[in-house]
Amino acid sequence: MNEETIIEGRKAVRDLLNAPSEDCIVSGESATSLLFYLSYALSREVGQDENVVVTEYDHYANISPWPELQRRGLVREVRFARFNPEDGQLDVGDLASLIDNRTRLVAVTGVSNGIGSKTPVPEVFQFAKDAGAYAFLDAVHMDRTFRLMLTSYVAIFWCFLHTSCSVVAGVSCMDEKIF
Numbered sequence: 250m251n252e253e254t255i256i257e258g259r260k261a262v263r264d265l266l267n268a269p270s271e272d273c274i275v276s277g278e279s280a281t282s283l284l285f286y287l288s289y290a291l292s293r294e295v296g297q298d299e300n301v302v303v304t305e306y307d308h309y310a311n312i313s314p315w316p317e318l319q320r321r322g323l324v325r326e327v328r329f330a331r332f333n334p335e336d337g338q339l340d341v342g343d344l345a346s347l348i349d350n351r352t353r354l355v356a357v358t359g360v361s362n363g364i365g366s367k368t369p370v371p372e373v374f375q376f377a378k379d380a381g382a383y384a385f386l387d388a389v390h391m392d393r394t395f396r397l398m399l400t401s402y403v404a405i406f407w408c409f410l411h412t413s414c415s416v417v418a419g420v421s422c423m424d425e426k427i428f
Protein backbone atom coordinates (compact mmCIF):
# COMPACT_ATOMS: atom_id res chain seq x y z
CA MET A 250 0.00 0.00 0.00
CA ASN A 251 1.49 3.36 -0.95
CA GLU A 252 1.48 6.49 1.20
CA GLU A 253 -1.15 8.22 -0.91
CA THR A 254 -3.61 5.35 -0.38
CA ILE A 255 -3.00 5.42 3.36
CA ILE A 256 -3.63 9.18 3.50
CA GLU A 257 -6.82 8.81 1.41
CA GLY A 258 -7.97 6.08 3.79
CA ARG A 259 -7.33 8.33 6.78
CA LYS A 260 -9.36 11.11 5.19
CA ALA A 261 -12.27 8.74 4.55
CA VAL A 262 -12.26 7.59 8.18
CA ARG A 263 -11.96 11.22 9.33
CA ASP A 264 -15.19 11.99 7.45
CA LEU A 265 -16.91 8.85 8.70
CA LEU A 266 -16.12 9.68 12.31
CA ASN A 267 -16.44 13.43 12.01
CA ALA A 268 -12.90 13.66 13.36
CA PRO A 269 -11.14 17.03 13.47
CA SER A 270 -8.25 15.93 11.23
CA GLU A 271 -6.92 12.93 9.33
CA ASP A 272 -3.84 13.21 11.54
CA CYS A 273 -5.99 11.76 14.33
CA ILE A 274 -6.56 8.53 12.44
CA VAL A 275 -4.26 5.63 13.16
CA SER A 276 -4.61 2.21 11.56
CA GLY A 277 -3.24 -1.06 12.83
CA GLU A 278 -3.53 -4.83 12.69
CA SER A 279 -6.35 -5.16 15.18
CA ALA A 280 -8.25 -3.46 17.95
CA THR A 281 -6.12 -5.28 20.51
CA SER A 282 -2.84 -4.07 19.02
CA LEU A 283 -4.15 -0.50 18.74
CA LEU A 284 -5.17 -0.55 22.37
CA PHE A 285 -1.69 -1.64 23.37
CA TYR A 286 -0.23 1.18 21.24
CA LEU A 287 -2.57 3.58 22.97
CA SER A 288 -1.52 2.34 26.40
CA TYR A 289 2.17 2.74 25.49
CA ALA A 290 1.47 6.29 24.35
CA LEU A 291 -0.47 7.11 27.50
CA SER A 292 2.19 5.54 29.70
CA ARG A 293 4.37 8.57 28.94
CA GLU A 294 1.98 10.90 30.65
CA VAL A 295 -0.10 9.02 33.23
CA GLY A 296 0.67 9.61 36.88
CA GLN A 297 1.57 6.86 39.33
CA ASP A 298 -1.29 7.98 41.54
CA GLU A 299 -3.86 7.89 38.74
CA ASN A 300 -6.44 5.30 37.76
CA VAL A 301 -8.18 3.86 34.71
CA VAL A 302 -11.87 2.89 34.71
CA VAL A 303 -13.24 0.08 32.51
CA THR A 304 -16.33 -2.13 32.74
CA GLU A 305 -16.66 -5.76 33.75
CA TYR A 306 -18.20 -6.57 30.37
CA ASP A 307 -15.41 -5.17 28.22
CA HIS A 308 -13.59 -7.38 25.74
CA TYR A 309 -10.13 -8.43 26.86
CA ALA A 310 -8.70 -6.17 24.15
CA ASN A 311 -9.71 -3.20 26.30
CA ILE A 312 -8.86 -4.77 29.64
CA SER A 313 -5.41 -6.31 29.11
CA PRO A 314 -3.39 -3.12 28.44
CA TRP A 315 -4.37 -1.36 31.65
CA PRO A 316 -3.36 -3.89 34.35
CA GLU A 317 -0.08 -4.05 32.43
CA LEU A 318 0.44 -0.33 33.15
CA GLN A 319 -0.43 -1.01 36.77
CA ARG A 320 2.00 -3.94 36.94
CA ARG A 321 4.75 -1.61 35.69
CA GLY A 322 3.88 0.91 38.41
CA LEU A 323 2.71 3.53 35.91
CA VAL A 324 -0.86 3.80 37.23
CA ARG A 325 -2.13 3.07 40.70
CA GLU A 326 -5.30 1.19 39.88
CA VAL A 327 -7.64 -0.26 37.27
CA ARG A 328 -11.26 0.01 38.38
CA PHE A 329 -14.02 -2.21 37.01
CA ALA A 330 -17.60 -0.91 36.81
CA ARG A 331 -20.19 -3.59 37.58
CA PHE A 332 -23.02 -4.76 35.41
CA ASN A 333 -26.26 -6.28 36.61
CA PRO A 334 -26.15 -10.04 35.94
CA GLU A 335 -29.99 -10.13 35.81
CA ASP A 336 -30.39 -7.89 32.77
CA GLY A 337 -26.78 -7.40 31.63
CA GLN A 338 -27.03 -3.61 31.94
CA LEU A 339 -24.11 -1.50 33.10
CA ASP A 340 -24.48 -0.17 36.63
CA VAL A 341 -24.04 3.46 35.63
CA GLY A 342 -24.12 4.64 39.25
CA ASP A 343 -21.26 2.26 40.11
CA LEU A 344 -19.24 3.51 37.14
CA ALA A 345 -19.84 7.14 38.14
CA SER A 346 -18.70 6.37 41.69
CA LEU A 347 -15.38 4.97 40.40
CA ILE A 348 -14.43 8.15 38.54
CA ASP A 349 -12.60 10.79 40.53
CA ASN A 350 -10.09 13.56 40.00
CA ARG A 351 -7.33 10.95 39.69
CA THR A 352 -9.03 9.19 36.78
CA ARG A 353 -6.95 9.61 33.64
CA LEU A 354 -8.99 7.40 31.31
CA VAL A 355 -12.49 5.97 31.12
CA ALA A 356 -12.38 3.15 28.55
CA VAL A 357 -15.60 1.38 27.65
CA THR A 358 -17.01 -0.85 24.99
CA GLY A 359 -20.02 0.53 23.11
CA VAL A 360 -21.61 -2.93 22.88
CA SER A 361 -20.50 -5.99 24.78
CA ASN A 362 -19.55 -8.78 22.40
CA GLY A 363 -20.24 -11.33 25.13
CA ILE A 364 -23.76 -10.38 26.23
CA GLY A 365 -24.88 -7.70 23.76
CA SER A 366 -25.41 -4.95 26.35
CA LYS A 367 -25.28 -1.39 25.07
CA THR A 368 -23.31 1.15 27.04
CA PRO A 369 -24.94 4.59 27.43
CA VAL A 370 -21.89 6.15 25.76
CA PRO A 371 -22.81 9.88 25.85
CA GLU A 372 -23.61 9.65 29.58
CA VAL A 373 -20.40 7.77 30.38
CA PHE A 374 -18.33 10.16 28.30
CA GLN A 375 -19.90 13.11 30.07
CA PHE A 376 -18.64 11.64 33.38
CA ALA A 377 -15.16 11.40 31.86
CA LYS A 378 -15.33 14.94 30.58
CA ASP A 379 -16.51 16.30 33.94
CA ALA A 380 -13.52 14.59 35.61
CA GLY A 381 -11.09 15.92 32.97
CA ALA A 382 -10.29 12.34 31.91
CA TYR A 383 -9.78 10.90 28.46
CA ALA A 384 -12.53 8.72 27.06
CA PHE A 385 -12.03 5.64 24.96
CA LEU A 386 -14.73 3.85 23.00
CA ASP A 387 -14.28 0.30 21.77
CA ALA A 388 -16.68 0.40 18.82
CA VAL A 389 -15.76 -3.01 17.42
CA HIS A 390 -19.18 -4.47 18.11
CA MET A 391 -21.23 -1.36 17.41
CA ASP A 392 -23.77 -0.53 14.77
CA ARG A 393 -21.83 1.24 12.04
CA THR A 394 -24.40 3.99 11.85
CA PHE A 395 -23.39 5.15 15.32
CA ARG A 396 -21.78 8.57 15.37
CA LEU A 397 -20.28 10.68 18.06
CA MET A 398 -19.40 14.33 17.93
CA LEU A 399 -15.74 13.73 18.55
CA THR A 400 -14.86 17.34 19.06
CA SER A 401 -17.21 17.77 22.01
CA TYR A 402 -15.01 15.77 24.37
CA VAL A 403 -11.71 16.50 26.06
CA ALA A 404 -10.06 13.78 24.01
CA ILE A 405 -11.55 10.65 22.63
CA PHE A 406 -10.02 7.49 21.30
CA TRP A 407 -12.17 5.38 19.10
CA CYS A 408 -11.48 1.95 17.77
CA PHE A 409 -13.46 -0.09 15.34
CA LEU A 410 -13.09 -3.14 13.23
CA HIS A 411 -14.34 -3.15 9.70
CA THR A 412 -15.37 -6.69 8.83
CA SER A 413 -17.66 -6.18 5.85
CA CYS A 414 -16.09 -7.19 2.50
CA SER A 415 -13.86 -9.50 4.55
CA VAL A 416 -11.55 -6.62 5.34
CA VAL A 417 -10.27 -6.72 8.89
CA ALA A 418 -8.51 -3.64 10.09
CA GLY A 419 -8.30 -1.70 13.31
CA VAL A 420 -8.71 2.02 12.99
CA SER A 421 -8.40 4.40 15.82
CA CYS A 422 -9.17 8.04 16.13
CA MET A 423 -7.35 9.89 18.79
CA ASP A 424 -6.16 13.27 19.80
CA GLU A 425 -3.15 13.91 17.56
CA LYS A 426 -1.22 15.36 20.50
CA ILE A 427 -1.12 11.94 22.17
CA PHE A 428 1.07 10.30 19.54
Ligand SMILES: Cc1ncc(COP(=O)(O)O)c(C=O)c1O
Binds near residue numbers: 280
Ligand atom coordinates in the same frame (compact mmCIF):
# COMPACT_ATOMS: atom_id res chain seq x y z
C1 LIG B 1 -16.10 -5.61 21.58
C2 LIG B 1 -14.79 -6.12 21.03
N1 LIG B 1 -13.66 -5.43 21.31
C3 LIG B 1 -12.46 -5.82 20.85
C4 LIG B 1 -12.33 -6.96 20.09
C5 LIG B 1 -10.94 -7.38 19.62
O1 LIG B 1 -10.75 -7.07 18.31
P1 LIG B 1 -9.41 -7.55 17.55
O2 LIG B 1 -9.61 -8.99 17.24
O3 LIG B 1 -9.33 -6.66 16.35
O4 LIG B 1 -8.26 -7.34 18.47
C6 LIG B 1 -13.46 -7.71 19.76
C7 LIG B 1 -13.33 -8.93 18.94
O5 LIG B 1 -14.27 -9.67 18.77
C8 LIG B 1 -14.72 -7.28 20.25
O6 LIG B 1 -15.85 -7.97 19.97
